[in-house]
Amino acid sequence: MSNISSLKELHNVLISVNKKYKFFNNVTPLSQLISTVKTDSPIITYALKDNISTKEHPLTCSSKILEGYFPNYDSTVSSLLKHKENWVNLGKLNLDEFGMGSGGVHSANGAVVNPIYDPIKNEVSDEGNFQIEHRVTGGSSSGSAAICSARTPLQKKDAIFDRLAHFALGTDTGGSVRLPAAWCNVLSFKPTYGRISRYGVLPYAHSLDTVGIISSDLKIIKDVYDILDKYDTKDPTSMSESIRKNIKKTDFNEENDVVSVGLIKEFNLTAIPDTTNQILFQFLEGMMNLKGSFELKEVSVKDIGNSLPIYFTLAPAEAASNLARFDGLRYGAKSNLEKSKDNGMFAETRALFGEEVQKRILLGNYNLSSELYDNKYKKAQIMRTEIISQFNDVFKDQHPIYPSNKMQNDDKVDVIISLTGNSKAPLLKEFLESNSHSPLDEFCNDIFTIPMSLAGIPVVSIPIKDSGISIQISGQFGYDDKVLRIAKRVN
Numbered sequence: 001m002s003n004i005s006s007l008k009e010l011h012n013v014l015i016s017v018n019k020k021y022k023f024f025n026n027v028t029p030l031s032q033l034i035s036t037v038k039t040d041s042p043i044i045t046y047a048l049k050d051n052i053s054t055k056e057h058p059l060t061c062s063s064k065i066l067e068g069y070f071p072n073y074d075s076t077v078s079s080l081l082k083h084k085e086n087w088v089n090l091g092k093l094n095l096d097e098f099g100m101g102s103g104g105v106h107s108a109n110g111a112v113v114n115p116i117y118d119p120i121k122n123e124v125s126d127e128g129n130f131q132i133e134h135r136v137t138g139g140s141s142s143g144s145a146a147i148c149s150a151r152t153p154l155q156k157k158d159a160i161f162d163r164l165a166h167f168a169l170g171t172d173t174g175g176s177v178r179l180p181a182a183w184c185n186v187l188s189f190k191p192t193y194g195r196i197s198r199y200g201v202l203p204y205a206h207s208l209d210t211v212g213i214i215s216s217d218l219k220i221i222k223d224v225y226d227i228l229d230k231y232d233t234k235d236p237t238s239m240s241e242s243i244r245k246n247i248k249k250t251d252f253n254e255e256n257d258v259v260s261v262g263l264i265k266e267f268n269l270t271a272i273p274d275t276t277n278q279i280l281f282q283f284l285e286g287m288m289n290l291k292g293s294f295e296l297k298e299v300s301v302k303d304i305g306n307s308l309p310i311y312f313t314l315a316p317a318e319a320a321s322n323l324a325r326f327d328g329l330r331y332g333a334k335s336n337l338e339k340s341k342d343n344g345m346f347a348e349t350r351a352l353f354g355e356e357v358q359k360r361i362l363l364g365n366y367n368l369s370s371e372l373y374d375n376k377y378k379k380a381q382i383m384r385t386e387i388i389s390q391f392n393d394v395f396k397d398q399h400p401i402y403p404s405n406k407m408q409n410d411d412k413v414d415v416i417i418s419l420t421g422n423s424k425a426p427l428l429k430e431f432l433e434s435n436s437h438s439p440l441d442e443f444c445n446d447i448f449t450i451p452m453s454l455a456g457i458p459v460v461s462i463p464i465k466d467s468g469i470s471i472q473i474s475g476q477f478g479y480d481d482k483v484l485r486i487a488k489r490v491n
């Protein structure tokens with residue numbers, strides 16, 4: 001089948017399944033898709049989380065407040081991908097509004113359906129052959145994880161697409177690429193903070209935001225990372241050339257060298273279900289037996305237990321300031337100023353934010369208020385630096401910006417392995433119930449992902465076969481390549 005007819009077929013599928021699954025906020029029109037295919041060489045399909053700007057699509061962040069907004073410019077990541085021959089951008093993907101959430105349920109366009117537990121039906125052969133369960137996708141990059149996981153119903157021999165997309169970009173502020181990927185049983189990579197440009201990516205919490213990559217194939221993740229891993233003058237937080245040079249090219253040999261793996265002792269929590277722990281330990285055992293060249297060590301990140309309160313103080317504070325621009329004047333739907341009362345000038349516009357976003361804005365402004373600033377925001381900043389330095393002391397490799405004071409010794413490790421989430425994807429009903437019971441419950445899903453975001457370090461998340469559980473492999477700040485190489489050996 002030619003590239004063009006395969007794309008037509010895929011496009012039909014996307015349009016028809018999207019009504020139910022809500023993967024996309026905007027599917028690229030077929031004529032536009034076809035115009036990007038220049039040769040007969042294989043097509044690579046991808047899509048972008050809808051907080052990443054492209055010239056061709058509206059940008060919504062799954063929020064009513066951005067209705068009708070067209071950025072008319074390309075983010076650096078989208079322009080880098082655009083230049084690859086036969087790489088086709090299928091569209092813009094659903095997310096928790098502005099990236100705030102862990103389940104993929106806080107979107108003005110509705111919750112994304114997890115395609116593992118409710119697979120896309122093949123009209124011809126699948127009828128009645130599967131058990132439907134309504135489980136959450138995970139968020140906030142919910143559409144990104146779901147399309148990399150969903151199998152196309154195109155099972156003809158010559159169909160070139162096994163999944164709906166070869167890869168997707170998401171953003172990860174506190175776990176938003178890793179958790180949905182884990183719950184959808186695919187791989188993901190959150191690079192070191194600053195490695196991939198954020199120009200044109202709408203900020204949630206700018207000191208934590210990173211662009212991440214999701215795919216069912218580690219090699220694709222590495223190829224995409226190599227394309228995007230560039231200094232960008234347009235992003236003031238982009239990692240400079242001199243820091244990049246400071247990071248030693250890994251002399252680590254992925255075939256032969258023994259990898260020392262740290263297990264964080266403070267992560268040994270009683271709240272982790274026994275079944276999850278069993279799956280993790282079996283995995284570690286298999287890794288030690290089969291691959292032969294790993295050594296396990298216990299490491300300590302003493303204050304890791306403070307990560308959630310630190311994150312949920314800092315991230316909403318940054319969000320409150322980043323979202324202040326949506327006042328209906330320059331950005332955001334316009335309210336009718338004539339009708340507005342004095343103090344209600346922005347109220348009509350701001351009410352377009354969903355409940356979760358409003359909650360974060362309130363929380364953020366509260367933490368930044370003059371009475372609380374010292375005891376909340378500033379304190380959280382200081383505590384964050386503690387976490388950064390404790391992670392720093394664990395790794396053999398030197399941090400390129402803050403070299404560790406702790407002497408090199410045998411306790412140091414190449415990477416840390418931990419869980420990504422503490423269970424498989426929860427049932428949608430239970431997730432929503434627990435949320436309405438306690439609005440903080442949802443925050444607890446990020447317990448294993450947030451610490452690495454605070455430290456800005458690179459993490460690969462890998463599913464453990466047939467379990468619905470994933471592990472994370474994290475390395476020293478800047479050593480993304482080494483983490484990816486070790487992941488290859490584990491995967």
Ligand code: GLN
Pocket residue numbers: 099100101102139140171172173174175176177204315446
């Ligand atoms: N679930 C976390 C939050 O709501 C992380 C989100 C993210 O990484 N964008 O803040």
